[in-house]
Amino acid sequence: MLLTTQFAFVKMRLMLCISSIHGIFASILKKVCFWVDKHEQESFRTGESLIESEKNHAEKTPKEDVTTPTSVNYHFTRKCNYKCGFCFHTAKTSFVMPIEEAKRGLQLLKEAGLEKINFSGGEPFLPERGDFLGEMVRYCKEELQLPSVSIVSNGSMIKERWFKKYGEYLDILAISCDSFDEATNQAIGRTQGQKSHIDNLYKIRGWCQDYKVAFKLNSVINTFNIDEDMTENITQLNPVRWKVFQCLLIDGENAGENSLREAERFVISEEQFQDFLERHSSISCLVPESNEKMRDSYLILDEYMRFLDCREGRKDPSKSILDVGVQEAIQFSGFDEKMFLKRGGKYVWTKADMHLEW
Numbered sequence: 172m173l174l175t176t177q178f179a180f181v182k183m184r185l186m187l188c189i190s191s192i193h194g195i196f197a198s199i200l201k202k203v204c205f206w207v208d209k210h211e212q213e214s215f216r217t218g219e220s221l222i223e224s225e226k227n228h229a230e231k232t233p234k235e236d237v238t239t240p241t242s243v244n245y246h247f248t249r250k251c252n253y254k255c256g257f258c259f260h261t262a263k264t265s266f267v268m269p270i271e272e273a274k275r276g277l278q279l280l281k282e283a284g285l286e287k288i289n290f291s292g293g294e295p296f297l298p299e300r301g302d303f304l305g306e307m308v309r310y311c312k313e314e315l316q317l318p319s320v321s322i323v324s325n326g327s328m329i330k331e332r333w334f335k336k337y338g339e340y341l342d343i344l345a346i347s348c349d350s351f352d353e354a355t356n357q358a359i360g361r362t363q364g365q366k367s368h369i370d371n372l373y374k375i376r377g378w379c380q381d382y383k384v385a386f387k388l389n390s391v392i393n394t395f396n397i398d399e400d401m402t403e404n405i406t407q408l409n410p411v412r413w414k415v416f417q418c419l420l421i422d423g424e425n426a427g428e429n430s431l432r433e434a435e436r437f438v439i440s441e442e443q444f445q446d447f448l449e450r451h452s453s454i455s456c457l458v459p460e461s462n463e464k465m466r467d468s469y470l471i472l473d474e475y476m477r478f479l480d481c482r483e484g485r486k487d488p489s490k491s492i493l494d495v496g497v498q499e500a501i502q503f504s505g506f507d508e509k510m511f512l513k514r515g516g517k518y519v520w521t522k523a524d525m526h527l528e529w
């Protein structure tokens with residue numbers, strides 16, 4: 172009887188033991204299953220988020236039509252002391268960006284691929300008697316280290332002290348001159364009072380030589396100068412480049428309603444333009460720019476740092492690069508990179524690479 176009771180007791184302990192071992196195993200198994208499950212879910216989720224982030228990246232990655240602002244014309248002022256009757260960038264505002272903001276915009280352009288900046292206007296030497304321009308020229312060459320810094324000016328406000336202070340930072344200075352006849356310049360409005368535009372041009376040519384700045388010339392061919400032969404003067408001045416523009420009409424600037432100029436009387440035909448080019452074919456540095464070439468082959472930035480789209484024959488502004496960044500603004504620039512290259516927009520534009528005799 173005692174033996175039977177002891178046997179039953181041992182059996183019960185044994186069963187209890189087996190049951191608790193089973194419980195422990197079951198709990199371990201449950202834990203392992205839970206861990207595997209959790210891990211699988213996590214790796215699935217990680218995969219999901221990778222796909223998601225790649226999708227986001229793809230959406231954010233610029234499409235193929237990204238435009239690089241390699242060469243930009245910054246018209247930072249519209250004010251001018253001349254009254255050229257055909258002018259297509261007129262004094263519609265007197266706004267000039269504070270210099271620190273202008274520098275911020277220039278830095279954004281540099282980060283987006285800017286290589287050449289050309290300062291234009293209006294007359295760029297007007298604000299702060301050229302010191303505003305000088306500081307931007309210095310900033311672009313010394314701090315941003317742009318390969319090419321250039322200016323286009325009517326030349327009337329330039330003093331030798333400017334060359335002394337800022338000449339070393341400037342690659343190219345382009346002066347506009349449409350005629351070597353004083354009366355024609357007066358008739359066009361390319362003058363201030365009775366001052367000689369031509370004498371001033373030759374003086375600046377000399378300073379460019381003295382202060383090692385490459386000298387360039389721009390001429391607008393129009394009904395007032397169409398019959399002129401400029402060969403002798405251009406040969407004497409010996410510019411690195413002579414840009415010859417066919418006079419262009421821009422609605423809202425020099426044509427149509429709300430424009431400050433009426434340039435219709437300056438307009439010439441394609442044949443007349445070709446005749447002028449033919450007459451000057453001996454000049455190797457001549458770079459012709461017909462209306463077709465000009466319209467969409469420039470990246471133009473206005474006084475608010477907005478790109479101007481000229482494709483519709485007027486200047487439609489984008490938002491400012493300071494507000495939306497370069498890539499968003501540049502989509503509204505109407506810029507045609509192929510035409511830019513076709514018109515020879517990319518050339519040797521660093522003065523050190525031009526191997527000039529100073």
Ligand SMILES: C[S@@+](CC[C@H](N)C(=O)[O-])C[C@H]1O[C@@H](n2cnc3c(N)ncnc32)[C@H](O)[C@@H]1O
Nearest residue numbers: 257258259260292293324325347389416418419
């Ligand atoms: C708007 S100006 C500003 C810089 C400076 N005031 C000057 O005249 O050189 C820039 C260039 O555009 C040229 N230009 C002005 N009006 C034009 C027009 N209707 N067609 C073609 N070129 C023009 C000027 O002769 C100059 O070379």
Ligand code: SF4
Nearest residue numbers: 251253255258293325
């Ligand atoms: S083209 Fe004549 S009027 Fe126009 S900004 Fe130049 S100098 Fe001034």
